[in-house]
Amino acid sequence: MKRALPFLIIVAVLGIALAVGWSLMRSGTDAPIARYETPAVSQIAGPNPANTPGAPSPVVVADAGADPPHAEGPANAPVTLEEFGDFQCPPCAMLHPVIKTMEKEFGARLRVIFREYPLVPAHEHALSAARAAEAAGLQGKFWQMHDLIYTNQNSWKSAFDVRPIFEEYATRIGLNIDRYRQDLTSETVQNRIFLDGKRARALGVKGTPTVFMNGREVPFESLAPEKLRPLIAAEIASRGK
Template identity: 35%
Template sequence: MSSLRIPVSPHDHTSGPADAEVVLVEYGDYQCPYCGAAYPVVKELLAAYEGQVRFVFRNFPLAEVHAEAVDAAFVAEFAAEHGKFWEAHDLLFEHQQQLGPDLYATICERLDLPLDELRAAVAEERYLARIRADEEGGIRSGVNGTPTFFLNGHRLDSGTEGLAEALAGVIQRSL
């Protein structure tokens, strides 16, 4: 079983209490259909265990097979720079079938983000180092596909199928 090599830090995109005893890390790709299927499952579990789980999302765009994966990650990182990461994250997954420039413009409009600044950030590859750092951390942790989850630092090889059971077990032990 692989373990998380890069510890969760203030650099990460997190939701939930910083001092939670249960930490769920996802390495994901906004265009990956399996990540899209995992998205509502994770949302449901986080709602069920609200206040007990710290959730971390790290970029792992599979650009070789998903042409929009890196651009979608740029949109999320741009939104993060404006304090709206989770809103963009959710919109990207909720509209996964429409990934592309029109959706990115719509997201900027809905979140009141300056589209011209997003275009400039993309042109200058402002977030590429951040995205690559997430990828490198994933590779060091044994990630070779998406989504890959780590629960309290240990890789879950069951994907979303075993996520609910694993999360419930860890929460039960932490009580």
């Protein structure tokens, strides 16, 4: 019996280790992982003085955010959409093609600004994605990286290690990889994300995506293309262009 005792102990510990591992694995499955993914923008939008349901709320003046912002479209465009996005948030990825469609449809009459608002720790890779996009931005290719990260969200959001995936995107869009790696953890990149976050907080952004049109928050339910399109058109018309 004495000779078998150590082997019994070892087998018992192996069994306990496997049981603990299994238990830990199952314990997290009920966690509300979509807690921050459900856009609460429409609920937190606050009082809306406009009579039309779904119309943007009043203009809010707040911190400027990262300067210069990542923007597409002319600075003098009559309508500016400012999106606070999290690259790992599914509704943000769904909004991405909608914004692209609006850009195509309205052309030079629409300007789109993207602000970083990674929801950490709910989205474990959101900050890495924001850093990757900002690092690409330092080489003038923010939007290419932004588009790749959103378009391929499903292929990286569950990965354990996203760094090589984003590096592959960086290579694909022709970034200098050594510089990209250095920039990922640079103060400039961290500052930009911090400043965008500061602006988001000042504006009362609590969920993603949150979109402001000419400084007024667009309720989440109005971000569907069939609702966003007339809102932009009405804004352009009100500016007489």
